[in-house]
Amino acid sequence: MKKTIQTSSVVKSLVSSRERKLDLLLAIYITSIVAAELMGAKTFPLFFLNASVAIFTLPITFIINDVVTEVEGKARSLSFMRSTFIILFLLALFNILAISLPPSTRSAAFEPAYQTIFAKSLRMTLASLVAFFLAERLDIYIFAKIRARLQGSGLWLRSNASNIISLFFDTSIFMFLAFFDGANANFVWSLVLPYWGLKCLFSMVETPITYLAVNWLKKS
Template sequence: MSNPTDPGARSGGPAAFASTRGRFYAYVLALLCCVFLISNISATKVIEIGPFVADGGAFLFPLAYILGDVISEVYGFRAARRAVLMGFAMQALAVLVFFLVQVAPAGPGYENQSAFEAVLGFYPRIVAASLAGYLVGQLLNAYVLVKVKEKMGEKHLWVRLLTSTGVGEFADTLIFCIVAFAGVIPGWDFVNYIIVGFVYKVAVEIVLMPITYRVIGWIKARETTYAPGGAETDAKV
């Protein structure tokens, strides 16, 4: 399978990467952190659509892996690892702030303390689950993508995207579901939750792959440091 829009479909060539000092790394990093934060807050609500059980984070979280793929493909493993750790730190900061707000005395006229605690009081468990899943899943995603790229060069981007996403999303979904909702979602619904979560996330990656191709190609064409052997300090594992 090949795709004419694949930025590397026309030439195998050695693996190329750009420097994180380029024009777009900071923007993609900021967007990744925002997606991660919003998804984890949304994940405090379990939702049911027909026979499928999921959490609110399902609407946005798959984009975190797409953005992780963009960073890994364009900037390399070290840049992706830096992005993952930054997202981790921002999530830890959110947990601390929400905890301090929750335990602080309610002010005059504020009558929503119980509602605040019901939603964000569950947030630390969601974050613990998400951080564990995210850290393992995203690092596996970046590692697999870069290793496949080092072997295949610039050609067949679709192989890197599907392989890395399959490995990363499986680890992420399994860890997150067990830590966040084991004992909360009962019986078969819990198994359903894991299966649906994994299949859905991978399906989103496949559906959005043409857009991912275009974004990666657009950034590669505009990052002047993107070249074979470039940015070795960022790209090497």
């Protein structure tokens, strides 16, 4: 009886420890997506591109997808994605409300700057939401499928294959929904391909982090 109680206590401790780690991963995941949404309008020179600062945060979300799917399964990763999608949707609604309200006398002087920062077009906001929803689900699905096919081996292959494919769809969906006007496909592809390439590069460089994070999450 005493041994059973001790075993139960150890199991509860392990579960509690892992849940705290998952809470931390969820916080990083949400922060990365929200940061990309709020700060992604800023660009900086990177090689031959004017790259969005979101290029640093978006690959993190795909790594977390892989880590959580590897250790906890597809259902838990999808719960991360759904929670973040709801947050982004509500953030978009609050953003629309905030920029539509007239400024008070005290904040009138700062209204142009506020509008410049937060008044993204509804089209770009919707493009971001659709790209996130579809690409994140695709990443989780591909990773889980390859994992089942390889019987749990080849984490580096599963992680990079799922990330490269899903990042292509994420970049393509966003760019076409945000900027395509029916006659500028070549221009949009000129944005998609280099951005996708840079995201893939960041993702591959971060492969060791995926291994470290998986081992960390599995530890008690």
